[in-house]
Amino acid sequence: MQTSTHHIVEVAIPLPLEGSFHYLVPERLSQLAVAGKRVLVPFGRRKVTGYLLGDAVATGAELKELLEVLDEEPLFTGPELEFYRWIANYYLHPLGEVIKMALPAGINLVSRYRCETAEDGTPVLREFLSGGKSVRTERIYSAVDGAERLPRGKGLEILEYLGEAGACSAADLGKRFGNCRAQLRRLVELGAARLEEREVYRDPFRAESFGHDSSLPLNADQQEAFNRISDAIGSRAFSPFLLHGVTGSGKTEVYLQSIAVSLAAGNSALVLVPEIALTPQLVGRFKRRFDCGIAVLHSGLSDGERYDEWRRIRRGEALIVIGARSALFAPLERLGVIVVDEEHEGSYKQSEGVRYNSRDLALVRGKLASAVVILGSATPLVTSYHAAKKGRLGFLHLPSRVRELPMPETVMLDARRQKGKTFLQPLVDAIGENLDAGGQTLLFLNRRGFATYVVCQDCGHVLRCPNCEVTLTYHRGKGRHICHYCDYSIPAPSICPACQGSDITLLGRGTERVEEEVQELFPEARVSRMDRDSTKGKGGHARVLKELEDGTVDILIGTQMIAKGHDFPGVTLVGVVSADASLNLPDFRSSERTFQLVTQVMGRAGRGDKPGRVLVQTLAPEHYALTHAVNHDFEGFYEKEIAFREDVGYPPFAHLASLTISSIAAPQAANSSDEAAALLRKIKGECRLRVEILGPVTAPLGKVRGRFRWQILLKGRERSELHRLLFHFRGAYSHPSTVRLVVDVDPVEML
Numbered sequence: 043m044q045t046s047t048h049h050i051v052e053v054a055i056p057l058p059l060e061g062s063f064h065y066l067v068p069e070r071l072s073q074l075a076v077a078g079k080r081v082l083v084p085f086g087r088r089k090v091t092g093y094l095l096g097d098a099v100a101t102g103a104e105l106k107e108l109l110e111v112l113d114e115e116p117l118f119t120g121p122e123l124e125f126y127r128w129i130a131n132y133y134l135h136p137l138g139e140v141i142k143m144a145l146p147a148g149i150n151l152v153s154r155y156r157c158e159t160a161e162d163g164t165p166v167l168r169e170f171l172s173g174g175k176s177v178r179t180e181r182i183y184s185a186v187d188g189a190e191r192l193p194r195g196k197g198l199e200i201l202e203y204l205g206e207a208g209a210c211s212a213a214d215l216g217k218r219f220g221n222c223r224a225q226l227r228r229l230v231e232l233g234a235a236r237l238e239e240r241e242v243y244r245d246p247f248r249a250e251s252f253g254h255d256s257s258l259p260l261n262a263d264q265q266e267a268f269n270r271i272s273d274a275i276g277s278r279a280f281s282p283f284l285l286h287g288v289t290g291s292g293k294t295e296v297y298l299q300s301i302a303v304s305l306a307a308g309n310s311a312l313v314l315v316p317e318i319a320l321t322p323q324l325v326g327r328f329k330r331r332f333d334c335g336i337a338v339l340h341s342g343l344s345d346g347e348r349y350d351e352w353r354r355i356r357r358g359e360a361l362i363v364i365g366a367r368s369a370l371f372a373p374l375e376r377l378g379v380i381v382v383d384e385e386h387e388g389s390y391k392q393s394e395g396v397r398y399n400s401r402d403l404a405l406v407r408g409k410l411a412s413a414v415v416i417l418g419s420a421t422p423l424v425t426s427y428h429a430a431k432k433g434r435l436g437f438l439h440l441p442s443r444v445r446e447l448p449m450p451e452t453v454m455l456d457a458r459r460q461k462g463k464t465f466l467q468p469l470v471d472a473i474g475e476n477l478d479a480g481g482q483t484l485l486f487l488n489r490r491g492f493a494t495y496v497v498c499q500d501c502g503h504v505l506r507c508p509n510c511e512v513t514l515t516y517h518r519g520k521g522r523h524i525c526h527y528c529d530y531s532i533p534a535p536s537i538c539p540a541c542q543g544s545d546i547t548l549l550g551r552g553t554e555r556v557e558e559e560v561q562e563l564f565p566e567a568r569v570s571r572m573d574r575d576s577t578k579g580k581g582g583h584a585r586v587l588k589e590l591e592d593g594t595v596d597i598l599i600g601t602q603m604i605a606k607g608h609d610f611p612g613v614t615l616v617g618v619v620s621a622d623a624s625l626n627l628p629d630f631r632s633s634e635r636t637f638q639l640v641t642q643v644m645g646r647a648g649r650g651d652k653p654g655r656v657l658v659q660t661l662a663p664e665h666y667a668l669t670h671a672v673n674h675d676f677e678g679f680y681e682k683e684i685a686f687r688e689d690v691g692y693p694p695f696a697h698l699a700s701l702t703i704s705s706i707a708a709p710q711a712a713n714s715s716d717e718a719a720a721l722l723r724k725i726k727g728e729c730r731l732r733v734e735i736l737g738p739v740t741a742p743l744g745k746v747r748g749r750f751r752w753q754i755l756l757k758g759r760e761r762s763e764l765h766r767l768l769f770h771f772r773g774a775y776s777h778p779s780t781v782r783l784v785v786d787v788d789p790v791e792m793l
Contacts, residue, residue, distance in 0.1 A: 080117060469657045
């Protein structure tokens with residue numbers, strides 16, 4: 043019979059299950075079972091890694107025992123657990139999965155089974171544990187004495203070298219002396235050299251060398267922004283700011299000098315960027331400016347590199363962390379300032395698993411840590427600008443470019459009645475003139491691939507993905523038609539699969555086709571491409587950007603990757619090939635996104651000593667998102683957009699949550715969504731909640747990865763009422779195991 047004297051702990055399991063679980067702590071583990079550590083626990087028929095949250099009281103139920111405590115030191119602290127609990131409650135996601143997401147990938151142990159042969163020859167299933175991330179070590183040799191006892195030869199040369207150079211790794215000695223394992227082993231046996239195993243970090247920037255630079259002088263607007271941030275850092279109170287600066291206004295220098303103030307006060311700093319493509323250039327600026335440890339966290343690192351960077355941060359060896367959205371969870375102590383660069387970017391929102399928004403959570407973490415939070419952008423979110431106008435964010439404005447550089451000259455080109463033309467003649471002429479003048483050109487088109495779809499001219503058949511019901515994109519380099527949602531692909535057909543006709547036409551243009559056309563128009567130009575296909579693999583982003591920075595590329599064609607915060611003084615011409623491509627998406631934010639994309643890519647021009655030009659091709663030259671973008675008029679765009687949002691009741695005048703219900707069977711998905719909507723309306727009435735329930739309707743992408751999708755959108759003026767409805771719904775809604783329900787609080791993508 044269990045008594046209250048037993049040590050009982052609360053454990054979160056990283057599985058899609060609500061609540062936590064209680065376990066008994068055996069006497070042998072009693073001193074080790076501390077909150078923040080991973081524990082190995084029995085769970086059903088498996089053994090899984092759980093996270094120890096703290097002590098719990100006896101429940102009267104029969105409890106299982108912990109099997110092992112897996113860590114010597116806690117992986118997360120009390121304040122970090124408070125942050126994880128906030129995320130789990132707000133985004134309605136199990137706490138165990140939130141903690142798993144926040145910790146380095148690959149460290150959890152799980153039990154698996156493999157078939158082995160018993161002594162009598164019969165096959166048996168054996169349980170084994172897999173997972174866990176190892177610490178890398180290297181063999182370090184140092185000289186002791188005894189050189190006079192050694193004959194001339196490689197061994198003596200190695201020992202003399204160790205005496206002069208000091209301790210060296212086996213790898214470095216191998217590079218200098220070739221295969222010398224036998225000599226090293228003999229030196230250790232003789233006592234002439236000492237061998238020790240030393241932990242070594244996997245450094246993602248080990249091949250890079252960085253110089254040193256000093257702070258740049260600030261203009262009056264930068265100085266005013268810096269002074270306000272510096273005062274806030276000194277107050278050690280939560281202080282959120284919106285730093286609205288035009289492209290090229292020197293926002294990064296304000297970040298750098300503000301972080302220097304934070305470091306001088308004994309605090310750390312966190313810098314978030316929306317894309318890993320931005321990381322190399324930004325890391326270079328920080329490495330040249332600061333001597334303290336700088337860690338980098340993003341998905342482009344290997345699991346081992348991320349694990350080592352995380353341990354450096356936990357140990358206090360890195361005071362500045364730079365990275366994409368997951369860097370938000372870096373275990374920094376005494377956090378003084380958080381920077382969210384390009385705060386408007388939708389990529390701060392996680393689209394799978396825990397659907398958090400690191401831009402929003404930066405404010406939450408800043409509040410919990412009493413830190414300064416700087417949201418920076420040339421095209422801030424309408425919601426952020428509205429919050430600044432209402433006084434909920436401090437407003438800092440940089441209205442002009444540094445060094446009094448002019449904004450680029452911008453021209454709108456009407457592409458209507460210009461059927462079949464990728465480039466209008468003024469853009470072709472401008473590219474040629476820029477090449478002759480020695481300038482670099484960026485060409486922006488937010489579609490990758492060669493052609494966006496293929497159609498049979500005989501019967502009208504269009505190649506579509508059987509899993510997603512979207513058109514397949516043709517990639518000439520791979521010779522395949524590919525679905526960008528599930529990666530389904532087929533070889534390029536020579537005849538129509540529907541009518542066997544041979545008249546197959548490629549329609550629409552992607553970056554691959556634009557690259558080919560540019561090379562045909564300008565065969566002497568050095569042309570490169572930057573999209574998800576051309577930057578695959580480790581260091582892909584950095585490679586393309588380095589070519590542009592070194593001047594070995596004349597024309598760079600790219601998707602939105604090239605629009606985000608890059609600073610290349612040699613770029614003097616920007617061409618936007620199809621500015622209205624995102625205007626017609628079924629999303630209330632389509633105008634905002636179009637304004638942001640066009641403004642951002644325009645801002646890449648003229649950041650050096652030579653003035654910049656921008657040509658914008660569009661089929662919608664009168665649309666307010668484009669007219670205000672080419673006039674560099676954020677305020678004018680905001681006034682139009684905020685009036686539209688208020689009229690239709692969308693953020694910032696309401697809060698949203700979307701429910702996506704899917705199944706591999708179309709009738710089941712439809713029926714389950716009807717049941718969900720009926721239950722939501724029932725709860726709304728019983729609880730008297732002022733929440734609008736829209737739907738269910740077929741999702742804009744009605745089928746993805748073989749699953750039929752339906753959506754329900756919830757709109758509420760009060761966040762608390764929206765969460766109350768979702769909380770009751772989650773507890774009451776039951777569905778077959780073949781049906782999936784995804785709840786997305788504050789959705790960014792409506793597809």
